[in-house]
Amino acid sequence: MDPGPIKVPCIEVSHDEAEEFIEALEVQLNEMTPAERKEVYLLLKERRALAISFSGQWQPFLGFTPGFNLPAQRSYLPEGITVLDHVIDLLSAWRLKRPGGRVFINMDTAQKVIGEQLLTICIWDWAGDDPVGKVKMMLRKNWQGE
Numbered sequence: 001m002d003p004g005p006i007k008v009p010c011i012e013v014s015h016d017e018a019e020e021f022i023e024a025l026e027v028q029l030n031e032m033t034p035a036e037r038k039e040v041y042l043l044l045k046e047r048r049a050l051a052i053s054f055s056g057q058w059q060p061f062l063g064f065t066p067g068f069n070l071p072a073q074r075s076y077l078p079e080g081i082t083v084l085d086h087v088i089d090l091l092s093a094w095r096l097k098r099p100g101g102r103v104f105i106n107m108d109t110a111q112k113v114i115g116e117q118l119l120t121i122c123i124w125d126w127a128g129d130d131p132v133g134k135v136k137m138m139l140r141k142n143w144q145g146e
Contacts, residue, residue, distance in 0.1 A: 008122060009090070010124075011086050011123070011125065012124075012125045013124050013125065014127050014128070015127045016128075017083055018083070018107075018128020018129060018131065019129075021081055021082070021083040021084070021131060022128070022129065022131050022134045022135070024077055024078060025042075025050070025077075025135055026138055028077055029135075031075070032075060036075070040075070043139065047106075048106055049105055049106040050104070050106065050131055051102050051103075051104055052077075052087075052103050052104075053074070053100070053101070054088070054091075055071075055100050056099050057100070058100065060076070060077040060079075060081070060088075061074040061076045062074070062077065063075075086110075086122065087110050087121060087122070090121050091103075091112065091121060096114070103121065104118075105131065106131065106132050107124060107126040107128075107131060108124060108126070109122065
């Protein structure tokens with residue numbers, strides 16, 4: 001279903017909410033094996049964004065392929081992460097033909113590809129650290145030599 005003309009909201013993300021999001025990613029990455037961390041489909045350098053996937057029931061997860069991830073290929077994030085709850089609320093309101101999918105998040109926007117269009121879900125007024133830079137540092141620093 002084409003969501004039609006969409007007014008793009010600007011959402012404030014406090015420093016604490018930004019940290020909550022980054023810390024949830026760090027915990028999830030820490031729970032992965034070294035092989036999984038090398039394969040996780042998270043950091044998209046060309047978009048300067050993080051790829052966060054959602055199941056058809058809007059459960060956020062990290063995937064391991066750029067395409068569809070079977071349930072066994074998913075590393076689920078905990079529920080209640082404020083940044084992701086904003087994305088879920090906005091996308092739920094769009095009444096998509098197929099709920100779920102991948103969202104690209106950086107400190108400026110959250111975006112989703114629908115059909116062949118990259119649509120901006122929201123613009124962030126992000127008060128915390130750059131999540132892309134933080135994840136890049138985590139992946140580089142925390143697990144070198146594994």
